[in-house]
Amino acid sequence: QVQLQESGPGLVKPSETLSLTCTVSGGSVSTDTYYWSWVRQPPGKGLEWIGYIYYSGSTNYNPSLKSRVTISVDTSKNQFSVNLSSVTAADTALYYCARVRAGTGMRTSHFDNWGQGTLVIVSS
Amino acid sequence: QSALTQPASVSGSPGQSITISCTGTSSDVGGYNYVSWYQQHPGKAPKLMIYDVSHRPSGVSSRFSGSKSGNTASLTISGLQAEDESDYYCSSYTSNNTQVFGGGTKLTVL
Numbered sequence: 001q002v003q004l005q006e007s008g009p010g011l012v013k014p015s016e017t018l019s020l021t022c023t024v025s026g027g028s029v030s031t032d033t034y035y036w037s038w039v040r041q042p043p044g045k046g047l048e049w050i051g052y053i054y055y056s057g058s059t060n061y062n063p064s065l066k067s068r069v070t071i072s073v074d075t076s077k078n079q080f081s082v083n084l085s086s087v088t089a090a091d092t093a094l095y096y097c098a099r100v101r102a103g104t105g106m107r108t109s110h111f112d113n114w115g116q117g118t119l120v121i122v123s124s
Numbered sequence: 125q126s127a128l129t130q131p132a133s134v135s136g137s138p139g140q141s142i143t144i145s146c147t148g149t150s151s152d153v154g155g156y157n158y159v160s161w162y163q164q165h166p167g168k169a170p171k172l173m174i175y176d177v178s179h180r181p182s183g184v185s186s187r188f189s190g191s192k193s194g195n196t197a198s199l200t201i202s203g204l205q206a207e208d209e210s211d212y213y214c215s216s217y218t219s220n221n222t223q224v225f226g227g228g229t230k231l232t233v234l
Contacts, residue, residue: 037223046127046228047162047170047213060221063125096169100223103158103176107217110160110175117169 002027004097004115012091012122018084022097022115029078030055035100035108036080038071040093041117048093052100052108053080087122094119128153128214128226135232141202144229146214147195152224154195158217161190161199163210164228170213174199201231209233 008020022036029036037052051061053071061069065084073080084091094117103109129147136142146153146161153159159177162170172181174190177197187202197216201208214226 039225047164047215047225049215049223049225052223062222063220101175103156103217107156107158107221108223109158109217110172111162111170111215111223112172112175112181114169114171 002099002113004099004113006095006097006115006118008118008120010119010121012087012120013124014088014122015086018087018091018120018122019081020095020097020118020120021079021081024078024080024099027099028075029073029080030075033102035102036071036073037098037100037111038082039096039098039111039114040091041096042090042093050082050084050095089122092120092122125152125218125220125222125224128216128224130212130214130226130229132227133230133232135234136201136204137234138204138206140204141200142204142231143201144199144212144214144231146197146199146216146226148197148216148224149195151219152216153192153197155219156217157192159190159192159197160215161188161197162213162215164213165210173212204233206233 035052038050098111099113101109161174
């Protein structure tokens, strides 16, 4: 049973870069069956897809965040990470990493495994 | 990309059936059979309930079912139980090779 675990600072200053890592256990990130994704949820609000990465390094991002976000994968550590630059209070959220089942033709289907989430607060 | 449209809240009594809608466009919900539904209890991570419009993962109760007509997908819960009270989110693949979530629906079991 695959498990995902987020890690990283819980407090980030405005204008700085938020960096989180997701460690995958019980499965490999180097698989053509899945993508690896980040999703966030501001307190009391809904889910927002941030982006995902394929083991090859191919990425896709939410257009609203694309200018500030980078997702990378480290197959040697079985981890993937997200960097979000120039953060503001609006980036305060619970950040989840999740596994995404690939569909046909390199499309993506569904989020079938989630980490427990990590709260990141943007404040000086 | 715009969030998919869900009702903010729905309610039902134990034993009844309820349906939650998820409306998008021909570039997402209407264009692909990659609609999924998630249940999220307070303080917990989302849980996959339905994938590819109408498929149920192993372990999910048969009381949960999904369907789609045009640009609108639906989640139906039959035989409503107290434990079903939760937030529900839909998600869809889009023509931009991205994913988009709905705004979420709070289900109250009366």
